[in-house]
Amino acid sequence: MTAPLTDASARLGGALDKAHTLIEALPWLARFHGETIVIKYGGNAMTEEHLRAKFAADVVFLRYAGLRPVIVHGGGPQIQAHLDLLGIDSHFVSGLRVTTPEAMRVVRMVLAGQVNRDVVGLINRHGPFAVGMSGEDAHLFTAERKHAVVDGVKVDIGQVGEIVRVDAGAVRALLDDGRIPVVSSIARADLDAGQYGQDGQDGADGVDAGADVYNVNADTAAAALAVALGAAKLIVLTDVEGLYADWPSSDEVISRIGATDLAELLPSLSSGMVPKMEACLSAVRGGVPQAHVLDGRVAHALLLEIFTDQGIGTMVVPGTDESEEEAR
Ligand SMILES: Nc1ncnc2c1ncn2[C@@H]1O[C@H](COP(=O)(O)OP(=O)(O)O)[C@@H](O)[C@H]1O
Numbered sequence: 001m002t003a004p005l006t007d008a009s010a011r012l013g014g015a016l017d018k019a020h021t022l023i024e025a026l027p028w029l030a031r032f033h034g035e036t037i038v039i040k041y042g043g044n045a046m047t048e049e050h051l052r053a054k055f056a057a058d059v060v061f062l063r064y065a066g067l068r069p070v071i072v073h074g075g076g077p078q079i080q081a082h083l084d085l086l087g088i089d090s091h092f093v094s095g096l097r098v099t100t101p102e103a104m105r106v107v108r109m110v111l112a113g114q115v116n117r118d119v120v121g122l123i124n125r126h127g128p129f130a131v132g133m134s135g136e137d138a139h140l141f142t143a144e145r146k147h148a149v150v151d152g153v154k155v156d157i158g159q160v161g162e163i164v165r166v167d168a169g170a171v172r173a174l175l176d177d178g179r180i181p182v183v184s185s186i187a188r189a190d191l192d193a194g195q196y197g198q199d200g201q202d203g204a205d206g207v208d209a210g211a212d213v214y215n216v217n218a219d220t221a222a223a224a225l226a227v228a229l230g231a232a233k234l235i236v237l238t239d240v241e242g243l244y245a246d247w248p249s250s251d252e253v254i255s256r257i258g259a260t261d262l263a264e265l266l267p268s269l270s271s272g273m274v275p276k277m278e279a280c281l282s283a284v285r286g287g288v289p290q291a292h293v294l295d296g297r298v299a300h301a302l303l304l305e306i307f308t309d310q311g312i313g314t315m316v317v318p319g320t321d322e323s324e325e326e327a328r
């Protein structure tokens with residue numbers, strides 16, 4: 001006699017749960033197959049080895065699932081550690097590092113020479129996917145000097161760049177070749193505008209101090225690239241659960257916010273959240289349908305966001321929240 005179907009299902013137990021998890025991903029796989037997803041991997045999200053390994057596995061999973069992931073990495077804490085080691089003073093204004101020519105050399109060395117190499121190496125444990133590039137390469141990011149505005153007053157913050165052009169041709173070519181581009185947030189100066197050599201100075205050792213390059217916040221760089229690539233999502237991985245409604249007095253996470261409401265909230269935000277939420281806003285205003293801030297300290301945060309019905313973190317959508325009920 002054959003056992004009843006319910007008994008057979010009960011015996012499979014956990015295996016069936018796995019099948020349910022996989023099938024929950026089906027609509028999201030269908031929706032994002034062939035789509036470009038730009039992931040900003042923040043310096044604070046990359047500190048623990050086991051999480052770094054899981055991040056790399058998630059990115060490779062996305063690639064095998066038919067999505068086109070692009071990584072733009074940060075490295076603020078790693079830059080700070082090197083500046084401290086060298087005794088170079090550095091501070092932040094409106095979430096941006098005031099970048100002297102001396103600090104610029106360190107920023108470029110740490111981002112392109114250390115963090116980029118580390119992220120590429122992590123991903124390539126799974127196969128020949130990741131290709132590292134600096135935003136200087138193939139004219140990917142061209143920037144002009146940016147100033148901060150504090151209490152309505154323009155403040156000089158040194159060699160910090162505002163991206164004015166993105167040439168995403170090299171990134172597209174890598175994606176078409178099945179690769180995973182890993183990009184550092186350094187930009188070249190707008191040489192056509194005659195900016196060459198204005199900012200830097202030769203180092204004592206005769207090495208160019210980076211006269212024609214700018215330090216760009218990695219959130220900002222990721223948003224600019226997401227817009228240029230027509231990405232389906234921008235995902236920003238950081239070290240908090242998302243955007244807190246009333247930070248630091250409360251830890252209630254805003255799970256979803258429309259661009260209009262976010263624009264109103266921006267002036268009240270502080271520190272690193274300012275460039276992060278400005279980046280999400282500029283991405284959705286530039287045509288990216290969804291921008292997310294996720295907690296990189298949560299294992300497999302990327303997969304939870306992309307392939308589950310509830311998602312996690314904070315999602316920014318165009319317009320008002322109410323007008324975009326269908327966004328997820
Ligand atoms: N409203 C807010 N919600 C969440 N975090 C906030 C908020 N305002 C300021 N922060 C701070 O911003 C930090 C994230 O920015 P940052 O340190 O630059 O991250 P990353 O290195 O990932 O780019 C958080 O760790 C938190 O201390």
Ligand SMILES: CC(=O)N[C@@H](CCC(=O)OP(=O)(O)O)C(=O)O
Pocket residue numbers: 041042043044073074075076077079095096097107160161185215216217218219
């Ligand atoms: C202008 C500016 O502030 N640039 C950043 C670039 C790195 C970065 O953005 O790293 P996280 O994403 O880890 O913060 C900096 O120098 O720290």
